[in-house]
């Protein structure tokens with residue numbers, strides 16, 4: 387006897403399960419089945435498709451004629467961090483840009499100070515608030531980066547908090563070491579980068595990926611190459627914060643280093659975008675960051691997809707350059723500013739996001755984890771269209787209903 391059936395599904399969104407990420411034209415393919423059901427046993431999908439009387443279950447969850455999809459996948463966050471940087475808003479109002487704030491010892495370095503001071507429990511409690519909100523917004527797979535410790539003790543502290551989050555919540559996580567995130571005050575780039583590179587052996591027990599911030603005033607392409615090569619030698623798949631602000635050629639470096647993802651890419655070169663199609667690298671675009679930094683130029687998602695590249699989306703949730711944990715909002719910005727289609731957007735926050743962090747998530751094939759969201763929306767186009775609110779109505783993790791949006795007590 388099966389456990390649970392999700393009934394009364396108006397439309398069931400079924401991203402395609404493939405060995406690699408969806409690329410180019412494939413990104414606009416999205417299987418949607420009307421008048422559907424999902425059957426679950428032991429937290430796994432038994433069947434997801436057109437209604438049939440073939441299955442019996444002990445319980446049902448009523449989708450109430452709403453739409454249903456796999457739970458969303460969040461492939462790029464800095465969820466573990468201390469403090470906040472709302473005070474920087476006044477600097478931004480005065481036109482002080484992100485890299486100048488960092489150069490003046492603010493920005494990332496401000497968060498480093500607050501993260502180093504914060505205890506393990508303070509970091510865990512703070513990140514738990516955001517993890518709860520992400521789950522309530524339909525996300526059940528989350529990547530989490532270090533990079534606010536900038537020394538052995540605090541980088542390990544961040545990674546251990548990230549692991550504790552995964553134990554505490556019914557989410558699948560991927561953990562990324564981002565030791566080379568900024569250069570501590572008074573330190574020299576090369577010697578600090580060597581210190582972070584020397585940590586790679588130890589962080590291997592806590593981290594799935596190694597990441598670096600390749601940017602003017604942070605780490606150069608050559609320094610990044612050296613670090614990525616060292617990380618790969620130690621068995622890490624690598625990621626890179628690339629071409630976020632200045633066009634340093636980070637995307638080309640990512641592809642050269644067989645990075646699992648290249649993230650940001652607002653200033654990616656035409657050459658890099660062309661190479662994306664034949665690479666194993668997923669472009670993780672972060673349009674919320676572009677919006678938050680007040681920039682007008684967004685990453686060229688259209689150019690990347692139309693040239694056969696694989697694109698995914700993420701919030702980049704962090705206290706200084708994208709302070710939102712609402713991935714649905716990013717879906718809307720992707721529609722409005724990246725000119726992505728609804729089908730591309732849904733694939734970008736499910737299967738392609740899962741491939742960007744090597745997670746078997748984002749689909750509802752038999753045997754897949756029964757991570758499912760019932761959305762209070764008439765169709766799949768509605769969510770990128772109606773922005774700034776939470777459309778998640780019921781969230782089901784491994785077959786268990788863990789969130790149901792409350793109504794009003796009138």
Ligand SMILES: O=C(O)CC1=NCN=C1
Pocket residue numbers: 464493494497599627630704705706707
């Ligand atoms: O500013 C931050 O805290 C996060 C960030 N790292 C690289 N770009 C943004």
Ligand SMILES: [Zn+2]
Pocket residue numbers: 462463464627702704
């Ligand atoms: Zn980031």
